[in-house]
Amino acid sequence: MESLQVELGSRSYPIYIGEGLLGQMRLLKKHIASTQILIVTNETIAPLYLDDLTLQLTPEFDVQTSILPDGEVYKTLGYLNHIFDSLLETRCNRQVTLIALGGGVIGDMTGFAAASYQRGVNFIQIPTTLLSQVDSSVGGKTGVNHRLGKNMIGAFYQPQCVLIDTSVLTTLPARELSAGLAEVIKYGAICSIEFFEWLEKNMDKLLSKDVHALTHAIKTSCGMKADVVAQDEKESGVRATLNFGHTFGHAIETHMGYGEWLHGEAVSVGMCMAADMSNKMGWITDADSARVIRLCEKANLPTKKPAGMSSSDFIKHMKVDKKNTSESIRLILLNKLGKAVIHDCLDDVQITRVIDLFDEVQS
Ligand code: NAD
Numbered sequence: 489m490e491s492l493q494v495e496l497g498s499r500s501y502p503i504y505i506g507e508g509l510l511g512q513m514r515l516l517k518k519h520i521a522s523t524q525i526l527i528v529t530n531e532t533i534a535p536l537y538l539d540d541l542t543l544q545l546t547p548e549f550d551v552q553t554s555i556l557p558d559g560e561v562y563k564t565l566g567y568l569n570h571i572f573d574s575l576l577e578t579r580c581n582r583q584v585t586l587i588a589l590g591g592g593v594i595g596d597m598t599g600f601a602a603a604s605y606q607r608g609v610n611f612i613q614i615p616t617t618l619l620s621q622v623d624s625s626v627g628g629k630t631g632v633n634h635r636l637g638k639n640m641i642g643a644f645y646q647p648q649c650v651l652i653d654t655s656v657l658t659t660l661p662a663r664e665l666s667a668g669l670a671e672v673i674k675y676g677a678i679c680s681i682e683f684f685e686w687l688e689k690n691m692d693k694l695l696s697k698d699v700h701a702l703t704h705a706i707k708t709s710c711g712m713k714a715d716v717v718a719q720d721e722k723e724s725g726v727r728a729t730l731n732f733g734h735t736f737g738h739a740i741e742t743h744m745g746y747g748e749w750l751h752g753e754a755v756s757v758g759m760c761m762a763a764d765m766s767n768k769m770g771w772i773t774d775a776d777s778a779r780v781i782r783l784c785e786k787a788n789l790p791t792k793k794p795a796g797m798s799s800s801d802f803i804k805h806m807k808v809d810k811k812n813t814s815e816s817i818r819l820i821l822l823n824k825l826g827k828a829v830i831h832d833c834l835d836d837v838q839i840t841r842v843i844d845l846f847d848e849v850q851s
């Protein structure tokens with residue numbers, strides 16, 4: 489087992505990474521304060537992993553469950569209320585520990601429920617998708633979507649620990665694996681050219697779920713994220729760079745309707761657009777911009793914007809982004825491959841030109 493620490497003073501917590509960790513409950517138990525547990529999961533993950541987890545925790549703990557429907561489209565305040573219903577119906581008190589067993593949707597919703605139930609209770613992340621293992625389970629961003637904007641309602645709220653069992657990825661569909669690889673590519677592009685080059689060489693192994701390659705990718709990604717979060721928990725500076733590709737990507741998700749494009753797929757196209765814009769700014773070469781596109785293609789990710797989505801569609805949605813200031817759209821670009829830069833676009837002309845010409849870049 490590998491272990492990393494997110495250093496946040498009294499709110500520091502470990503990330504455990506290894507094969508078969510779901511069978512090692514001693515790691516979890518030391519982070520559970522009292523006997524009450526509510527496991528939050530969804531209808532797809534429950535038949536795969538819920539019984540086993542529940543069995544291992546009973547009878548020592550009083551284990552309740554809340555099973556949500558599966559999908560980004562249910563990441564809403566309305567469905568968040570189902571978690572509060574379960575907590576109140578089973579008379580959970582302030583010592584309850586919530587366990588998020590699922591991907592980023594379950595993790596973000598459970599974290600937000602934990603942040604707000606009785607003004608804050610403990611929670612643990614057991615991420616089951618690659619995307620949630622490398623990104624969403626670490627760093628304490630929690631929340632739900634609003635019809636007008638992605639993740640617009642939420643809180644920063646850190647878990648007690650993150651338990652990453654790489655063996656759950658065996659049941660993950662290929663399309664979801666690729667979506668997770670988008671966030672892995674992101675870390676290479678913004679933090680480390682060495683990791684980017686490792687990904688270029690090892691993408692086939694990752695796609696075939698080679699456990700050593702996956703463990704290396706997860707550990708490296710979590711290490712980079714933990715480092716950034718420790719420096720800037722509430723995103724007043726460097727943490728914004730983790731949103732490379734996300735401003736274009738969120739626009740795609742919102743425009744297409746949540747769930748149509750996977751988050752990682754939208755981020756993939758967003759990263760290609762951000763790399764292209766970095767190239768147009770004169771910061772990275774044509775060849776480096778093409779490397780970002782090629783690596784996304786190699787991970788079986790989309791690299792072209794949705795048919796029919798115009799630059800004005802993009803701009804409309806990009807204006808509803810948490811990073812923006814009142815005067816500008818804030819983008820994360822690259823000033824070289826492996827190094828991100830925060831760029832405030834004071835007018836829409838530059839972004840419009842990049843979006844309008846984007847598909848031609850690849851033809
Ligand atoms: P997801 O939670 O929707 O999971 C993807 C699909 O895989 C679902 O159908 C799920 O039921 C299924 N699944 C999960 N684990 C499985 C397994 N082991 N075997 C088989 N099927 C499995 O999607 P996601 O990609 O994990 O997360 C996307 C969400 O994460 C988005 O809402 C995004 O906004 C959010 N996110 C949050 C952060 C953050 O910092 N909090 C960062 C990135 C993304």
Ligand code: GLY
Nearest residue numbers: 627629727730731
């Ligand atoms: N996924 C970006 C962040 O956690 O800041």
